[in-house]
Amino acid sequence: MSIRDAVLANLKKITDPVSGQDIVSAGVVRALNVEGxxxxxxxEIDPKxxxxxxxxxxxxxxxAQMVDGVSKVSAMLTAHSDKAPPDLKPKPKPSxxxxxxxxxxxxxxxxxxxxxxxxxxxxxANLACALAAEGRRVGLLDADVYGPSQPRMLGVSxxxxxxxxxxxxxxxNHGVTMMSMGLMTNEGQAVVWRxxxxxxxxxxxxxxxxxxxxxxxxxxxxPGTGDxxxxxxxxxxxxxxxxxxxxxxxxxxxxxKGIDMFRQLKTPIVGMIENMSTHICSNCGHEEHVFGHxxxxxxxxxxxxxxxxxxxxxxxxxxxxxxxxxxxxxKPDSPQAEAxxxxxxxxxxxxxx
Numbered sequence: 001m002s003i004r005d006a007v008l009a010n011l012k013k014i015t016d017p018v019s020g021q022d023i024v025s026a027g028v029v030r031a032l033n034v035e036g037x038x039x040x041x042x043x044e045i046d047p048k049x050x051x052x053x054x055x056x057x058x059x060x061x062x063x064a065q066m067v068d069g070v071s072k073v074s075a076m077l078t079a080h081s082d083k084a085p086p087d088l089k090p091k092p093k094p095s096x097x098x099x100x101x102x103x104x105x106x107x108x109x110x111x112x113x114x115x116x117x118x119x120x121x122x123x124x125a126n127l128a129c130a131l132a133a134e135g136r137r138v139g140l141l142d143a144d145v146y147g148p149s150q151p152r153m154l155g156v157s158x159x160x161x162x163x164x165x166x167x168x169x170x171x172x173n174h175g176v177t178m179m180s181m182g183l184m185t186n187e188g189q190a191v192v193w194r195x196x197x198x199x200x201x202x203x204x205x206x207x208x209x210x211x212x213x214x215x216x217x218x219x220x221x222x223p224g225t226g227d228x229x230x231x232x233x234x235x236x237x238x239x240x241x242x243x244x245x246x247x248x249x250x251x252x253x254x255x256x257k258g259i260d261m262f263r264q265l266k267t268p269i270v271g272m273i274e275n276m277s278t279h280i281c282s283n284c285g286h287e288e289h290v291f292g293h294x295x296x297x298x299x300x301x302x303x304x305x306x307x308x309x310x311x312x313x314x315x316x317x318x319x320x321x322x323x324x325x326x327x328x329x330x331k332p333d334s335p336q337a338e339a340x341x342x343x344x345x346x347x348x349x350x351x352x353x
Contacts, residue, residue, distance in 0.1 A: 114254025130344035132175030148182030155324025247295035
């Protein structure tokens with residue numbers, strides 16, 4: 001039995017004084033997370049029951065502490081008016097004509113790639129932090145529903161609150177307001193949805209999240225040319241798209257398709273970014289073009305779109321992203337961070353962000 005299962009088994013022995021059920025079956029236990037020997041969870045309660053639920057919280061904390069392999073437990077009370085997480089399933093709405101603006105958001109920039117594995121999400125996270133460092137009010141929507149990675153890259157955890165069961169309150173870190181499907185599911189839980197579910201989730205994350213006043217909302221799209229890309233461009237006013245690619249021909253073939261898709265959808269192309277452009281050995285200083293070099297620049301020139309920048313292949317970029325603080329935040333003076341900062345400054349100067 002895993003630590004998580006053992007903790008749940010112990011918690012099921014505790015009775016909820018309000019419903020009479022055990023606190024797990026009653027839905028009181030939320031956001032149970034096991035990291036090594038540390039267990040964290042919250043008890044969602046009605047605010048008026050706070051006094052009677054504090055002893056339950058203390059008992060639950062002790063019950064989790066009794067599991068073998070657990071050395072630290074954190075259990076907190078949280079008062080939500082609606083115990084259920086925000087409903088992201090599609091709901092019928094009156095038909096609207098033409099793309100809609102998102103209230104409070106001045107510009108929407110989609111970051112896309114023709115294929116996976118080219119570092120699109122890493123670019124999105126660093127670009128968002130770079131724009132925030134330049135003084136812009138930035139939001140980041142992780143629209144890669146099947147493979148959300150922005151919570152890890154931005155060091156954000158916890159379930160977003162929904163005070164009224166309709167409006168979703170996003171989370172914030174490193175100066176970036178962020179929302180992701182990864183915050184709505186348990187770690188390791190697969191999202192097994194068909195197209196209509198994806199489209200409904202995207203529309204609600206765009207329109208029901210309380211983004212506040214933003215200069216730019218960056219949308220980290222999934223790879224390819226599918227339902228999410230179509231829904232975003234058809235339902236919302238997207239001011240431009242940035243296409244990320246590595247230099248090799250296989251990636252560029254798919255990047256062309258991504259650009260063609262946006263052109264068919266009448267979405268302006270802001271430019272292309274060549275990621276993993278060059279690698280400099282940390283021991284000897286030798287520069288090597290692992291995936292080739294200049295392919296994206298040549299492709300951008302042929303397609304008549306700007307080349308926004310070339311991002312090196314560097315271990316620090318990967319380590320920073322995995323650690324929850326993108327290289328722009330963790331090592332702001334490094335050459336790798338400067339590559340992203342320059343792109344951000346150029347976008348601001350051009351009035352694109």
